[in-house]
Structures are given as structure tokens and as C-alpha cells.
Amino acid sequence: MTIETSARSLRVAVVGGGPGGLATAIALSKIPNVEVKIYEQASLLREVGAGISIGQNTWNVLELLGVADTLTSGHVIDATLNLNGKTGEEIHRQVKTVSVKRPQIRAQRTKLQSALLAHVPPRVIELSKKLTRVVDKGKEGIELHFKDGTSATADLVVGADGIRSMVRDAAWPDYEIKYTGTTIWRALLPWEDVVKQDPRFATTAWWHGPTTHVWLSPVGEGLGEIAARSWQDPAVHSADKVSWGVPVGNAYVQSHFEEYLPGIREVISWVKEGDWREFAAFAGPELSKLTAWDDKVVLVGDSSHALSGAFGSGAGFAMEDGWVLAQALRYYRNDVHRALPLFDRIRLPYYARMYAHLGEQAAQRAARLERLGDSASYDDRVRVKIITDGGKDMSWIYGNNIGKVWDEAIDALQLE
Ligand SMILES: Cc1cc2nc3c(=O)[nH]c(=O)nc-3n(C[C@H](O)[C@H](O)[C@H](O)COP(=O)(O)OP(=O)(O)OC[C@H]3O[C@@H](n4cnc5c(N)ncnc54)[C@H](O)[C@@H]3O)c2cc1C
Helix, strand or coil: CCCCCCCCCEEEEEECCCHHHHHHHHHHCCCCCEEEEEECCCCCCCCCCCEEEECHHHHHHHHHHCCHHHCCCCEECCEEEEEECCCCCEEEEEECCCCCCCCCEEEEHHHHHHHHHCCCCCCCEECCCCEEEEEECHHHCEEEEECCCCEEEECEEEECCCCCCHHHHHHCCCCCCEEEEEEEEEEEEECHHHHHHCHHHHCEEEEECCCEEEEEEEEECCEEEEEEEEECCHHHHCCCCCCEEEECCHHHHHHHHCCCCHHHHHHHHCCCCCCCEEEEEEECCCCCCCEECCCCEEECHHHCCCCCCHHHCHHHHHHHHHHHHHHHHHHCCCCHHHHHHHHHHHHHHHHHHHHHHHHHHHHHHHHHHHHHCCCCCHHHHHHHHCCCCCCCCCHHHHCCCHHHHHHHHHHHHHHC
């Protein structure tokens, strides 16, 4: 069926106002005959979490969205380090190119969010709209029901509602996410005193134990970020792990990093009581399609690939999804039955490659640990943990140019 583009606009409901939802709405608002609304559960748009990395791939999509010049705050990353958190041994150093127009930065999450928000047209976002139910009404579209008792109807629902997506639960009822065993605690701190404590803290770095790490990085404007992680066997600890952005006490966080260098423990103790937020990492399997309900539902961002922050570029992936979706709708003049398969065709293989990469990496690490045996020392286990990517070319992630990917997909389509 071809949508009668002149008859009426395509009503698109974007569920979720994270990076994926905001980028989708920005890109869709530039397409003729599309009426877009974002329904966000929060009463105030406020990013939880601390910092976010913006690499070349993310800059590329921000440029296409027209947002790149609005994001002016952040710390330019000139190198990243991997060190042993107990001995301070530097195990790996990656020097970054900074003499480019848009070098990699670590920014406060709120800065990315406000840059995106500045480009969302007025009256597009509806706050305090927690989606509780979606109903497929066939040719009449989809009904969305919210916790406040209101409802809305749309021709296309974009599930940009994150890793615990309600839209995905409705359209893919068998999909399940599971606790990975990783818990993350994040906070921001004034960074000047942190660097006085140890000048190495001025460089973005992971400080590792065998099953933990502490990430320390400046994020610009005098602030820095601590993101500390600990892994426990999910088979034992999964039941109580549902937290996402929940406040936790300082002593509790410190208790996971007692063997670390005194300087690191000191910095952890400086986080103001009440400022730590805990995030339990969940992940889910690969989907074989990102669209459902006869092309009336599509997933973008974390809802479509529950990778739990792997690659540290999920906001970039989410925004790429939103931009590609809008281009596909523009290309097929809002005919969802042609646009959504094109979206799948471009984005599915990309996510399949990510799942395959992570599978390979986990297998490599397990094999190396097995070779080391049970008697391996702390330091050896730390070294094994830091398999960076063994010299593998990761430019398909960090150098991804989604504009070029789109052009190539259209060229290929036209040759068929
Ligand atoms: C520890 C950690 C570190 C990370 N570091 C990076 C990094 O450095 N760089 C990077 O690019 N990515 C990073 N990521 C990943 C990144 O945060 C996510 O991939 C990104 O936020 C996904 O965006 P999204 O819009 O898909 O979902 P989200 O950001 O999760 O947004 C979903 C939105 O939907 C709303 N919502 C949920 N349910 C409902 C409902 N029922 N009704 C209405 N609204 C709803 C939520 O309130 C939220 O606003 C990291 C992730 C983690 C966990």
C-alpha cells in the first residue's frame, strides 16, 4: 500500500526523549507532511548519568542534524590510558588526533541533551507522558495510552524508550533483557583538586582490577567524571539488580575498590554524599527485524539493540537510527511499507556486526583467562582484561559516516 502523501500528514509518535528520540524528532521535523510528537515519561528532561564521549561517528550525525555547532562544551581527549588500578602500571596508551575540526570529546550528558533540545521545534515534546499500553488498531493506526489517563493515535510509533522499552515489550513480547553482572556508579566532581592529587588524572583513563575498573576523565567546564564498575556473577546477583540512576551511599561504592591506589580511593571518597548514581547493566539478544506490526512500529537506539553501553557510543548509534529513519521516509515520501524495510536493510547488518564483534571479544578473553589458569596473579588477570582490540580496525564504529552509508545504500538500491 502506498500512503497518499497529499491526503494527510503521517502522524509519528516518538516514545522517549533521550538522544535517540530527540534526534529522530529533529530529523523528522525537516520532512514534508510529517507531524511528529515526542512522548516522554519524565516531568522534566534531565539526563541521568555523568559524561558522554562524542567521537567522529557521533559528530558526523550531529552535523547532519544541524546540531554540531550548538555543542560547544567538553574536554578534548588527546589520549586514553589503561592502567593497573593497584600498581599504577600503564598497560596501554592510545594517542588521539586532535588537529581535526571536531576532535573526540568527553562532555557532560546534559550538554548534549540541551544542544539537541535547542533544535526540537516548539510543541513537539510532551512531558509526563509515561506510555503504559500500545494497541494495534489495524488500518486506523496505533493507539498510545499514558499513565495520566490520556491517549493519542499515530500512524507510526518510534520506540526510542531505551533499553527497558515498553514499545519493544508490546511488539516483541518474547524479547528479554538480562542483568549482565556489571554495576556502574557514576558521579561528577570539580576536577582541579583531583588533578592535584595525581597529574595522571588529567588524562582520560581506565584504572583496572581483574573484575572492576574506575574511569576518570575531565568533562569540561572544570568538572570531571568518575564511572566505577564492578562485575559479579549474574547467576548469583541478578534478582536484586533493577537499579537505573538510583542514588547510593559513598561507603557502599568505596567498598568495591578497596585494593585500588590510595589516590583513586581518595578521589572516590570526595564524591558528595548523595551524588552517586547506580546503574545495573542489562543486555538482550539481537533482533532479526527492527520494525513490526505491519510497518507501524520501529525501534531506534537502545531499545533496538540492548548492548548495555558496549562500544561507549550508544547515543551516536541512537541518533544515526533517527536520522536514517527520517531519510528513508523522505525518500519514499512517507510510504512506511517501503521506508521501514529500507531502515532495516541499513541498520540491521550494522547491529549484527556489533553483536558478532562482542561475541568474538568475549570468547577471546575467556580463552586467554583459561590459558592463564586458576593460579594467575592479580596483575596477569588485569592484563588479560585489557584486550583493547588487538590492533583491529574499529573505524566501522568510531569513524562511521552515516551520511556516506546512506548514499551508498541508495546507490546500491538504484542498481537493483
Ligand atoms: C555506563 C554507560 C556509559 C555510556 N557511555 C556512553 C558514551 O560515552 N557515549 C555514547 O554515545 N553512549 C554511551 N552510553 C550509551 C548511551 O547512554 C545510550 O546508548 C543512549 O542514551 C541511548 O539513547 P536512547 O535515546 O536510545 O535511550 P535513552 O537515553 O535510555 O532514553 C530513553 C528515554 O525514554 C524515556 N522512556 C522510557 N520509558 C518510557 C515510557 N514508558 N514512556 C515514555 N518515555 C519513556 C526515558 O525517560 C528516556 O528519556 C553509555 C551507557 C552506559 C550505561
